[in-house]
Amino acid sequence: MAQTQIEVRLKNLKEHLKKENNILCEVVDKFRELDKIAYKLGYLNPDKQSYAIRVSWWPMISVLGTYSAGKSTFINHYLEQPELQRTGTHAVDDKFSIICFSNNEEVTTLPATAIDADPRFPFYKISKDLDDVADDAEQRLDAYLQLKTCPSEKLRGKILIDSPGFDADNQRSSTLRISQHIVDLSDLVLVFFDARHPEPGAMRDTLEHLVSKTLDRPDSNKFLYILNQMDITAQEDNPEEVVAAWMRALSQTGLVTGRFYRTFNPDVSVELPENVKERLEKKSTTDMQDIHARMEQIGVERSYRVIGMLEHITKDLEQNIVPQIKGLLQRWKSKVIWTEITLDFLLLIFAALWFAATDYTWSGAWQHLSSLGTASLGAIAALLFVVGLWLHLKIGDIAAEKILEQLQTEVVDETTREGLTRAFNKNTGTWNKLFIWFVEQPVGWSRKTQQRLNEILGSVNSYVQKLNDQFTNPSGKEN
Ligand SMILES: Nc1nc2c(ncn2[C@@H]2O[C@H](COP(=O)(O)OP(=O)(O)O)[C@@H](O)[C@H]2O)c(=O)[nH]1
Ligand SMILES: [Mg+2]
Missing domain, CATH: 3.40.50.300 (P-loop containing nucleotide triphosphate hydrolases)
Incomplete structure (x- = not known):
């Protein structure tokens, strides 16, 4: 399989990291796992997006x-x-x-x-x-x-x-x-x-x-x-x-x-000047040393920051992005269902009015239908089925378009908006449109995915511990 540009880039990154910090090298793989989940959801574009390249890996x-x-x-x-x-x-x-x-x-x-x-x-x-x-x-x-x-x-x-x-x-x-x-x-x-x-x-x-x-x-x-x-x-x-x-x-x-x-x-x-010399020199020297020490420390801080980022993205996906996709899906579903119920209702009212206006009755209509041959009945049923199906798909399309339109104004952040749009589009394919009444979970989301996210969150803690061991200063971040 041909490697995408992202894969090449990440491979090079891992090469560089191997010489620097092995733990972060493992963390790259965890970011890739998140990528895969986000690709399946449709939230990230596999050709050019990756959580791993959103992080800058070098201090x-x-x-x-x-x-x-x-x-x-x-x-x-x-x-x-x-x-x-x-x-x-x-x-x-x-x-x-x-x-x-x-x-x-x-x-x-x-x-x-x-x-x-x-x-x-x-x-x-x-x-x-x-x-x-x-x-x-x-x-x-x-x-x-x-x-x-x-x-x-x-x-x-x-x-x-x-x-x-x-x-x-x-x-x-x-x-x-x-x-x-x-x-x-x-x-x-x-x-x-x-x-x-x-x-x-x-x-x-x-x-x-x-x-x-x-x-x-x-x-x-x-x-x-x-x-x-x-x-x-x-x-x-x-x-x-x-x-x-x-x-x-x-x-x-x-x-x-x-x-x-x-x-x-x-x-x-x-x-x-003599009167300030000693004091100024002392202040400058200690401040300079402090600044330099912070600069040395930065490699350590970065490692924690990258892992913090892993945690943040995982939680964001689970607690923010997926619920938003679910929300869009639910909105689409209820829009379609309610439109269809309303249409059916209107049809009934229309028929009733028509009967009232023409002296035609329900039982008359029934007799009329029973007198038809099987072939004609079949033809009518097939026609109704095709028209109904076409309408059903059409309503799905229109409702999806409406929701996408609303989405453009609802979500301010451009990257999130793009991601949600892509994810939502992935959910409005023909299959889902046909069986919309039964659609429950977004494409690419299941109990297993949820479990994988939890595993990634679990690994965050073990990485933090490993880092703590690696850097003798146990709190790692700052004195
Ligand atoms: N006396 C003194 N001169 C300084 C100090 N720091 C920089 N300079 C001088 O200030 C000028 C501008 O410095 P430079 O590093 O180019 O400034 P930059 O534009 O911030 O990069 C240079 O001529 C430096 O030699 C300082 O702490 N004391
Ligand atoms: Mg300069």
Whole structure:
């Protein structure tokens, strides 16, 4: 059997995971089981959809924030690769750089298409997102993204993303759109602010676009807010005031949770005034260590997140999607049944009225029928049967169409709507239309399917335990 693109992709993914984390390798198979159930239900399209590729399997850390805040300098420092990302006071690199590990001694830069081909990256979605921004998204992708490989050991099993600043007015909406997408996929988001400019528009914009949208996220603890270049501030202003203004700006957007850091980069820092030197240095060093520790920890967090995702999708399928499909089916069934009962009733009334108007009677009609020969009776019965059958199917069609129409306005989320539409269509085939009075369960759903979902849920717990054993820190997530 020919392998679909998804199968090839997942096979490559498993190859990569084998070297990294065997447990996650097993989890890929569980996602495939969910896929199969969803294919049978019609909820996912087997040619191009899979729950497994909705998850990004590689821990991803993104560095966002105001322009010239020191994002690229921070990355170079962390990876101990001073030449990796260009830095400077002008927008030297207005692309997103996806940085990942390679054994190759040399840093290499690859075009955006390389990202699409690698199963570790969930960026196929980015080109789709860009579709809405630019018509020739495929070609333009290169204008927004590049892939860099780098031999730093700290990169093993992680992906780091450096981003352009927010002030570049051109390509602005695409930059924002991509940023949002990256934020969604990231396990850790470092949001950099420039302590030299704590108040102006750039900062407010960053906050509005990045932070205010993320306030109610369940994963809001993945955001770290970093006020950088504290050294320069200490020279020119009162650092306390700068920090206070920054915190005020953050809280004005409603942000109260999250971790806040104050740093400067020792590689490029200026001479600090004696009276604040020790204190600022100490604060920056411990904060820097904390940030780095979070970055190390991210591989562990990711494993739990993927398994959490498995649990979430399983429950969603069982408690949300299947009931919705059942609901649609029930609605269709009762629509058809009630239409037919109403039609029969109308027919009777019509006949009764007609009899009343023409002096014809039920017994007269009966006698008339009895006097007919078997052949004519047979012909009439056959004709009635065919007309009835045709009507029955037609009513099924019309009712299904009506329900599909309603579905388009009822379900807001596009992916869910598409899935439900496909699943519902799978249930309105000729066979089900014929025997609609007896239809109970959606196609692809049975006690056995239910049992399989329960088994998957059960395996989630055992994976969590295995992970706990694997990572010595038993709670795994955070200290
Ligand atoms: N004094 C000082 N300069 C910094 C610090 N971080 C970055 N820089 C400088 O600020 C400029 C902009 O940094 P860059 O990393 O390119 O900013 P990006 O636009 O956020 O990537 C560069 O010239 C860096 O050398 C810092 O903590 N202290
Ligand atoms: Mg930069």
